[in-house]
Amino acid sequence: MTSGTITDGPALRDPHTPDSRIGHGADYLHAEHTLRSWFFTTDHKRIALLYLASITAFFVIGAVTAGLVRLALVVPDGQVFTNDTYNKLFTIHGVVMVWFFLIPSIPATFGNFLIPLMIGARDLAFPKLNLASWYVFMTGALFTLASVVLGGVDTGWTFYTPLSTAFSNTWVVPALIGVTIVGFSSILTGLNFVVTIHTMRAPGMTWFRLPIFVWTHYATSLIFLLATPVITVALILLIAERAFHIGVFDPAYGGDPVLFQHLFWFYSHPAVYIMVLPGMGVISEIVPAFAQKKLFGYKFVAYAAIGLASVTFFVWGHHMFVNGQSDFASVAFSVLSFAVAVPSAVKVYNWTATIHKGSLKLDTPMLYAMGYIGLFVLGGLTGLYLATLAINQHVHATYFVVAHFHYIMVGGTVLAFLGGLHFWWPKITGRMYIEAWGRISAFLIFIGFNVTFFPQFILGYLGMPRRYHVYPPEFQFLNILSSAGSTILAVGYLFPMVYLVYSIWFGKRAPANPWDAKGLEWTVPSPPPAHNFLTEPVAPKVPYDYPLQARETGRQHS
Amino acid sequence: MSAGATDTAVGVKLVSHFATVEQQKRAAVLGMWAWLLTELLLFAGLFLTALILRILHPEAVQAAARHLKFWIGATNTVVLIGSSLTMSGAIQLSRLGWQRGMVRFMLATAALGTLFLVLKGYEYYADYHEHMMPFLSDRPYELKDSPPSRLFVNLYYVATSLHGLHLMTGITILLVMTRQASRPGFLSVHQNRIEIFGLYWHFIDLIWILAFPILYVVNR
Numbered sequence: 075m076t077s078g079t080i081t082d083g084p085a086l087r088d089p090h091t092p093d094s095r096i097g098h099g100a101d102y103l104h105a106e107h108t109l110r111s112w113f114f115t116t117d118h119k120r121i122a123l124l125y126l127a128s129i130t131a132f133f134v135i136g137a138v139t140a141g142l143v144r145l146a147l148v149v150p151d152g153q154v155f156t157n158d159t160y161n162k163l164f165t166i167h168g169v170v171m172v173w174f175f176l177i178p179s180i181p182a183t184f185g186n187f188l189i190p191l192m193i194g195a196r197d198l199a200f201p202k203l204n205l206a207s208w209y210v211f212m213t214g215a216l217f218t219l220a221s222v223v224l225g226g227v228d229t230g231w232t233f234y235t236p237l238s239t240a241f242s243n244t245w246v247v248p249a250l251i252g253v254t255i256v257g258f259s260s261i262l263t264g265l266n267f268v269v270t271i272h273t274m275r276a277p278g279m280t281w282f283r284l285p286i287f288v289w290t291h292y293a294t295s296l297i298f299l300l301a302t303p304v305i306t307v308a309l310i311l312l313i314a315e316r317a318f319h320i321g322v323f324d325p326a327y328g329g330d331p332v333l334f335q336h337l338f339w340f341y342s343h344p345a346v347y348i349m350v351l352p353g354m355g356v357i358s359e360i361v362p363a364f365a366q367k368k369l370f371g372y373k374f375v376a377y378a379a380i381g382l383a384s385v386t387f388f389v390w391g392h393h394m395f396v397n398g399q400s401d402f403a404s405v406a407f408s409v410l411s412f413a414v415a416v417p418s419a420v421k422v423y424n425w426t427a428t429i430h431k432g433s434l435k436l437d438t439p440m441l442y443a444m445g446y447i448g449l450f451v452l453g454g455l456t457g458l459y460l461a462t463l464a465i466n467q468h469v470h471a472t473y474f475v476v477a478h479f480h481y482i483m484v485g486g487t488v489l490a491f492l493g494g495l496h497f498w499w500p501k502i503t504g505r506m507y508i509e510a511w512g513r514i515s516a517f518l519i520f521i522g523f524n525v526t527f528f529p530q531f532i533l534g535y536l537g538m539p540r541r542y543h544v545y546p547p548e549f550q551f552l553n554i555l556s557s558a559g560s561t562i563l564a565v566g567y568l569f570p571m572v573y574l575v576y577s578i579w580f581g582k583r584a585p586a587n588p589w590d591a592k593g594l595e596w597t598v599p600s601p602p603p604a605h606n607f608l609t610e611p612v613a614p615k616v617p618y619d620y621p622l623q624a625r626e627t628g629r630q631h632s
Numbered sequence: 633m634s635a636g637a638t639d640t641a642v643g644v645k646l647v648s649h650f651a652t653v654e655q656q657k658r659a660a661v662l663g664m665w666a667w668l669l670t671e672l673l674l675f676a677g678l679f680l681t682a683l684i685l686r687i688l689h690p691e692a693v694q695a696a697a698r699h700l701k702f703w704i705g706a707t708n709t710v711v712l713i714g715s716s717l718t719m720s721g722a723i724q725l726s727r728l729g730w731q732r733g734m735v736r737f738m739l740a741t742a743a744l745g746t747l748f749l750v751l752k753g754y755e756y757y758a759d760y761h762e763h764m765m766p767f768l769s770d771r772p773y774e775l776k777d778s779p780p781s782r783l784f785v786n787l788y789y790v791a792t793s794l795h796g797l798h799l800m801t802g803i804t805i806l807l808v809m810t811r812q813a814s815r816p817g818f819l820s821v822h823q824n825r826i827e828i829f830g831l832y833w834h835f836i837d838l839i840w841i842l843a844f845p846i847l848y849v850v851n852r
Contacts, residue, residue: 195649196648196649197649199659199663200659200663201649203663261667261670265663265666265667265670266663268662268666269659269662269663269666270659272658272659272662273655273658273659273662274650274655274659299666299669299670300669300670300673302670303670303671303673303674303676303677304673304674304676304677306674307674307675307677307678307794308677310790310794311790314790318767319767319769320767320786320789320790321766321767321782321783321786322681322783322786322787322790325779327766327767327779327782327783327786328766328778328779328780328781328782328783328786329779329782329783329786330783333681337677340677605649
């Protein structure tokens with residue numbers, strides 16, 4: 075199928091081509107063919123695919139370095155790599171995964187692709203800015219990859235001072251410049267989403283008719299706008315100190331290293347919700363579609379997104395319980411951190427209530443979504459352990475923390491990302507993948523993930539510190555188990571890369587709405603036409619208008 | 633100015649992905665405000681740290697703050713407020729369609745911005761002579777036994793040079809825009825660009841109005 079316009083009569087058409095595409099303009103994939111039309115596109119859907127390709131590449135880099143870290147930890151005496159190489163490996167893993175995969179993953183791909191479609195707009199408010207933010211992203215990536223090629227960085231993804239400013243002899247400055255630049259890309263994306271959601275909604279698309287996916291991206295964009303500038307200034311100060319000795323963090327220059335931690339975590343704790351909230355949006359779309367049931371407590375789920383985005387700004391101090399902040403501050407941050415559990419739990423309860431008595435279809439996206447809920451609950455509950463002052467003293471900077479944030483950030487982002495990728499794949503590419511392979515990948519990833527990271531909770535509780543590559547031999551069994559799990563996980567990740575790419579050429583053609591899902595994006599052909607809508611979109615009266623209705627006690631949506 | 637009375641129609645050309653011009657204008661204004669919010673937060677961390685430092689170490693910070701050139705800072709404040717005034721004039725004239733007058737006011741704005749940078753440069757030069765740059769290892773810092781004063785002075789340099797960078801960006805954009813805006817017919821298709829840029833310019837002014845008391849004046 076390379077032709078632009080399908081205008082032929084029924085006799086000539088491909089039997090798999092859905093009726094909805096007959097007589098309509100070319101879809102966005104086939105509207106133009108030149109390389110130029112991809113690299114200078116202002117179509118949000120094509121920009122989403124540019125992002126998809128780039129973050130997939132970063133995911134591979136991050137995953138390979140993670141594999142090498144796990145390889146090193148198979149033996150307790152640290153003979154696989156030198157200490158220096160090991161430090162560089164886990165730093166590259168962290169920097170690439172956090173800054174170049176997890177943070178942009180769902181917003182930059184699905185957010186870009188879906189927000190205009192979901193709210194009935196022809197594009198984002200600033201299409202050129204959107205393209206510019208991809209170029210900014212790639213420029214930042216270039217700097218950070220340059221630091222890796224030149225010889226690596228060994229500070230960890232957090233760039234803590236004074237290690238990063240005074241003691242590290244590695245390529246810290248290019249890595250810092252890269253991360254600073256990437257921050258601008260997030261700001262521009264968030265700004266575009268906020269303005270689009272405020273001003274570009276189709277007539278009748280009121281705030282409480284928006285899909286939860288849009289709500290969570292709205293909340294995420296607010297975090298992008300309010301938190302990213304703070305990390306930007308922190309990193310600028312770090313660069314100034316390392317490169318020009320304008321000391322703000324190093325006590326030798328009159329500075330204060332704890333100040334860096336304050337500035338860093340003021341962004342980086344909210345950043346956890348930059349990673350998790352879009353995932354929650356994806357799950358809130360998948361669960362009602364595969365239960366064929368209206369999302370339980372729509373308004374509460376929407377408020378919970380804004381609630382999470384707000385509370386997350388007041389909890390950064392829980393990263394600093396053992397750095398000498400006042401006991402009063404620690405207690406306050408501990409209590410506030412517990413408050414995060416409330417909106418998180420609201421969402422989990424609402425998903426389970428939506429599943430309850432639904433007519434369940436356990437297709438690939440739903441398997442990923444259920445895996446997500448399981449991992450998120452376990453990650454969230456261990457978060458309560460870490461927010462508790464006394465327990466935090468015991469497990470601080472151990473593998474318990476490593477396991478916790480992998481459950482939240484990988485369980486909460488990667489599973490949602492893959493779930494969303496399978497859910498919207500027919501819409502994005504116009505092709506169906508092979509369902510059986512999808513289910514196998516979902517199972518492999520869930521099992522591989524738990525085998526990898528659950529032992530790390532035990533390791534951490536027993537006292538194995540993070541970031542060490544030499545450890546007492548009694549921890550070897552659990553480390554081998556974890557490394558074995560990472561192999562299963564790697565196979566699980568390889569599966570979708572193969573069958574999804576295969577489906578682009580050999581998959582069955584997708585109908586406009588393969589899952590009987592609700593939402594404006596499913597009313598347009600797959601793949602969507604270049605300007606999204608062939609006719610003026612009509613906003614649905616009720617969001618998630620599925621055949622089964624949850625029994626609710628609260629007020630109904632207007 | 634009188635020569636240019638209503639020489640062009642004033643308006644905005646509709647870009648295809650918007651439904652109405654009103655929507656397009658609303659999006660542009662909201663976008664600029666959102667950007668300015670992030671800019672404010674970029675400086676907020678620096679200002680907050682400087683204020684907390686003053687509260688924790690009042691003597692050391694005052695000793696350092698006394699070395700800042702108050703009169704240059706004060707003159708610069710006036711210069712920048714003046715530039716906001718000329719920018720407002722340019723915006724007002726753009727609404728009326730007085731293109732030539734608008735261009736003159738924009739050039740005056742750029743000139744005042746440049747004057748600010750020149751004065752700031754002179755102030756740095758004077759600081760250099762007074763050994764007030766702790767990061768230059770070959771010139772021993774004047775208040776060398778006082779870490780909080782060094783931290784304060786370092787914050788001062790980061791904050792003011794970051795502000796200077798914004799001003800330089802602003803002047804560059806302004807000059808490019810003046811060139812475009814002097815072509816006939818500009819105001820009939822892009823009048824809102826003047827308004828949107830005006831927001832940014834006033835904001836640079838606002839940042840300085842926050843920086844000046846926090847760095848130069850408090851507890852002086």
